[in-house]
Amino acid sequence: MRFSLLFSFVIVVGLCSYKFSEAREPVCSKFAYEEQLLEKMIRTEIKVETMVNEFKKTEDNVISTLGDIKQTVADFTDMFADMRGNITDEMLKRGDEIKRREESFKTSIEETRKNLTSDIEAEKEKLFQLQGKLEQPPIAFYAHHLKDLLLDTTDEILIFEKTFTNEGTGYDTSKGLFTAPVGGLYQFDVHTCAYNGKHSYLGLVMEGNVIAADANFGDASYGCNNFGAIVRLKSGSKVWVKSTSSGSVHQLYQNSHRMNSFSGVLVNY
Known part of the structure; x- marks a missing residue:
């Protein structure tokens, strides 16, 4: 055309x-x-x-x-389509990897947060307990002057009727018993003097069990002995001193130079 x-x-x-x-x-x-x-x-x-x-x-x-x-x-x-396809696939892979890492990071952060929360709560509880202990008054007593020096009855409780110290009011001067106001580690000491030419057999008792014992022979010098123990008590536990043997030659002695005493102190909760 x-x-x-x-x-x-x-x-x-x-x-x-x-x-x-x-x-x-x-x-x-x-x-x-x-x-x-x-x-x-x-x-x-x-x-x-x-x-x-x-x-x-x-x-x-x-x-x-x-x-x-x-x-x-x-x-x-076609080349750009292939490149775009490859780039799209790579971006999708990278996106999946980023998402997986993000989920892993979130899980790790959540676990860490829970652990930290648990640890913080535990530490707070310890601090509350310590604060409670610090707020409690000190526990200590020092009693002296025996009501009865004759040890004529076995298992007789020695009653120290005067106190210089009775922090926490754990020692009862009418019964000779110490009742732990709180649980913890306590140290007890007993100091007694035997009458001249006579002797004594004594025991430190915790809830009916002898935890320390002493034998003192006065001879001609009114000799004095010390004994004691460190024990862990529960709140309400009782401790006292008693005669483990009795008789006419069992007798203690006290004057302005020789004092019989019973003491105890809470050293740790």
Whole structure:
């Protein structure tokens, strides 16, 4: 279609050119005129054919180039699609990894928080207990002056009827018993003096069990002995001093130079 239009255009141009040239050239004969016209038409046709071939080559080159461009674009499109797919997959993997680490981090933080909360609560409880202990009054007593010096009854409780110290009011001067106001570690000491020429057998008792014992022989010098123990008591536990043996030669002695005493102190909770 394009060739036909181009050919017609060329024929018309040729005819027009011929008419203009005909006016300038002398006419010899009808045959010469027709020969010249034919020659010009052949030359024009050859030029048109050459131009058509050139246009055809140009068109083929353009089409080929466009095809190459389309292929290149397609190749780039596929390459970018692959790259985009790879990038998308990598981003998804990275996203999953980040999410997994985030969950792991959250779990770790939550466990740490729980552990810290538990530890803090435990420490607070210890502090409350320590505060309670610190707020409690000190426990200590020092009792002296025996009500009865004769040890004529076995298991008789020695009653020290006077106190210099009775912090926490644990010692009962009417019964000779110490009752632990609070549980803890206590230290007890007993100091007694035997009558001249006589002796004594004594024991430190905790809840009915002898935990320390002493035998003192006065001879001719009114000798004095010390004994005691360190024990852990529960709140309400009782401690006292008793005679573990009795008789007419069992007797204690006291004056301004010799004091019988019973003491105790809470050393630790």
